[in-house]
Amino acid sequence: MLQRLGFPDARRHPALVTGIGIDALGSGVFIPVSVLYFLVTTDAGKTRVGLAMSLAAVMAVPFVLVAGGLVDRFGAKRIILAGNLIQAVAFVGYVFADTFWAIVAVETLAALGQSAFWSAYSNLVAASTEPGEREVWFGFLGALRNVGFAIGGLAAGAVVMIGTDRAFHALVLANAVSYLFAFAALTRVPAGGPVPRDAGVARPGWGMVLRDHPYLVLVTTNAAYALSTVSLNIAMPVYAIDVLRLPGWVSGALFTVNTIMVGLGQGLVVRRMSGHRRFRIIVLAFGMYAAGFLVLAASGTLPRAAAVAGVLVAVGIYTFGEMLGGPPLSASSVEAAPEELRGRYLAAYQLSWVVAGIVAPALYLTLLDHDRFSVWGALILIATVGASLVQSLGHRLPAVSARVTAA
Template sequence: MNAPEESGSTTRGSAPQETKPPRAAMLPRGAGVGWFGLAALVNAVGTGFFYPYQLLFFLAVTGFSLTTIGTALTVATLLALPAVQLVGRCVDTWGTRPVLVTAALVRTAAFVAYPFVHNIVSFVALAVVAAVAQRAEQVSVPVLAAGIAPEGEVGRWLALSRVALNAGMGFGGLLAGLALVASGDRAGFVLVGLLNAASFAVAALLYLPLPTVRPARKEAVPAGGRPWRDPLFVRIAVANFLLITVIVATEAGLPVYLVDQLRTPAWIVGLLFAVNTVTMVVLQLPVSSRLGNRSPLRVVAAGTALHAGLLVVLGCADALPLRALLPLLVLGMAVYTLGEIVSTQTLSVLLVTLSPKRQLGSYQAFNQVMVGLALAVVPLLVAFFLAHAPAGLWWVLAAATAALCLGMLSLHRGPAAAAARGAEAG
């Protein structure tokens, strides 16, 4: 787990990968990869403590109504977005380690403080600070991977972070459930918040052995100088925005639709999310290791298309008997998850490799602003359709995947294809 002492610059992207990598090449390599993966895992365990129970947590510790909490969190998410670009500039100026450690400690303090906040203005302010700290971590991790991963390994390091995210969130959710069973209502949720805070404090310690990745000072600032003036990067960021919207809307809407609308047994939801998690953890690294020598825009298009199967099944679910619906849902979720692995992995690598070295933090911050917008839009989108046209939600999401697939194929046929391949090749 020994990391190099310092990294003075980031790498543009992955070098060309072997056509048929050996089995060992599926695993990421390089000094510091152990600390990188462990920090990601601990961070994800903390997120898993909180994420499945977030609304119940805030209901228990604040005493606010569900409507008030939902509105406050949406407002906080939107208020945090302008600060994300500032975070990107901080990464470009001071490097990744100070930002990662500070963000983790801020999130620790926020979850310690939540049980003591009973004023809505204070709650929104604390939620804004926590949201900015979360975005700071998400901006810094790709920059860190790009800076310390050996040539040809950036994609595998990012894949490792996704494996850690899924495994850690699953384990954290299980531990949180046990904590809630073992304790009283409010006491149990306070314990969940404290465990979450502790995980972020441990993650801060695990970031310390990793190097501080700073931009390459000698590289000239590209023409335009801003990520929103980079047409290809903007298109890839918009594609990521659409894909995140589809994924998060599916995660949020599927339980409500199946249990409340179609009256299917609740265990089916658990089964589907178990299929999603296990498929992610088992296939993320092997599949990601085989994507490097393929056209990235075609890969994103293919992965996006795979999402549509589950969405179409859900759109038709109200007309299917349970004995036919269940196997279709399980198969659809497995194919959907494979598509998620393929498309999100390729987009994450493109978003790093298309960013100029000197502005890598700023470019990743711009992408995180887009991600934040997606997270703000999803609750309104899902609530509207589930209230007025439940099956329509899945057809709208399927249409979004079709549009994204066609958009990527259109880019593949234009000059952008060469630029995207060149970025991935480094």
């Protein structure tokens, strides 16, 4: 069945697939209620909860870079396992967090665990796969995470309907247990140890990363991709419900369309990329993003029923951009990095996602508060910049100019 959808044979890496799938399921349970949890179980209020979460996110940023060095020294497998244990402890702590600083503490611990996980994730996938098949595996694992989020989201919805403190506490404890199961599965991954180096030879450090200007352009390109991608979680639901006053079910439908398309279509899209140069595929991805944002802006001029259709069509176009851009960007980031410094290189790459997560909420919500069109104009500009940057890398970074091989 997976092969018919263009995905690889999951039996080749059962421990990796199982661990990532369980992790996604647990994350999918909690992410939809991450803010609501503290609003229900504490007296902190919206402003203080938001401030606590922002403080935690900012404090975790430097650890992304630290984690990159740890991956180079100890290997991706050990760091991703540590990330799972840290998150398990953090979510047990959620049950006892009932003050502002307690919320900051558990949120920071969870953010550190997430930083460790994502700093090691691409490294572990790269160590487990070979050049020529990485787009397929990154696409498959991304789709698997998407499906896990969707299934977990259903469980989260049931908890919200129950609405009691006990139900929310049970949810975070279930999430903690899921990280322990993911830990157990990932211990069986054979790859992901530290890269051997000659005795007495010092390993290059961050200076080499910072001097690699083409790679930094790739990081900036991914920042544009990340800013475009997170619009689904931040800008689109607010635009549909609060700005256009569309029916409440439209917000859920946005994620349903995205989840179904990625779950069923990601492998087929990667197969269709085969033989094409990565940078051209990524340029097309940014073009699809820009087209989707343009349709969203146009939907703001339509009658209510037509606007519903317009928004759903737009998220479909957007999702093609997501499916086109993610796998070749991930594969390029891995293959453009020297193996002995892959941890630091991919930590710098991961930082683009972290920055997007910090910048996007304030930027997009401020623009939506201004008018209904500014945010889409800004996102079209971001997509255009991203396309221009990756186009400039076509002859400067061999990993970006390589042809996709859907092995």
